[in-house]
């Protein structure tokens with residue numbers, strides 16, 4: 637294997653391959669089965685979708701990973717809307733996980749987002765993976781996660797400033813764009829177009 641990595645924009649002809657990769661990568665990770673392949677299918681047509689940051693990673697010509705971004709906002713307590721990005725899903729092909737590719741893809745995507753002038757990326761995720769790429773807890777910038785009761789664990793809510801200090805002193809609330817709230821029934825219907833795979837209930841799943 638030559639290990640030649642290319643990170644480029646997703647093309648129309650990649651879409652099915654990427655959906656298969658996302659499905660396999662998320663399968664049985666957070667729930668029995670997965671919904672994320674339907675999610676990306678829907679997000680690509682969302683008005684908040686950022687086409688320039690719809691990225692595919694190739695390893696020696698093979699599709700190895702993907703990441704996408706959406707426009708979002710922080711609503712400050714003084715009524716200001718601050719434009720930000722959110723990111724996800726991000727995934728790496730199952731047989732290529734834990735070799736550093738996810739980190740390479742994430743860091744490259746953040747550089748691209750930064751060069752396009754975006755100020756910050758706010759996400760739900762695990763600090764173990766994202767912390768290594770400069771993400772901090774949302775609470776470190778006085779930003780609350782929409783709908784989360786006071787005192788509840790918010791450690792899933794992370795942010796990364798692309799412009800240093802972009803969210804400093806900006807007390808407010810962030811919530812993911814509505815496009816992420818897909819209908820599970822529609823996702824299950826969409827999944828029928830993919831090869832049958834066993835859904836398993838496994839430890840560590842969220843649902």
Ligand SMILES: CC(C)(COP(=O)(O)OP(=O)(O)OC[C@H]1O[C@@H](n2cnc3c(N)ncnc32)[C@H](O)[C@@H]1OP(=O)(O)O)[C@@H](O)C(=O)NCCC(=O)NCCS
Nearest residue numbers: 661726727728733734735736737738739761762764765768
């Ligand atoms: C999460 C994912 C994209 C990471 O890609 P990867 O190529 O396996 O990750 P890397 O090998 O680059 O690992 C980067 C770091 O994150 C950590 N890490 C990897 N996967 C992790 C996971 N699922 N949870 C927490 N930490 C993780 C590794 O320990 C590694 O730490 P290090 O850089 O300090 O050694 C990949 O595992 C994946 O596709 N998972 C399924 C889909 C998913 O969960 N996406 C994220 C949704 S928030």
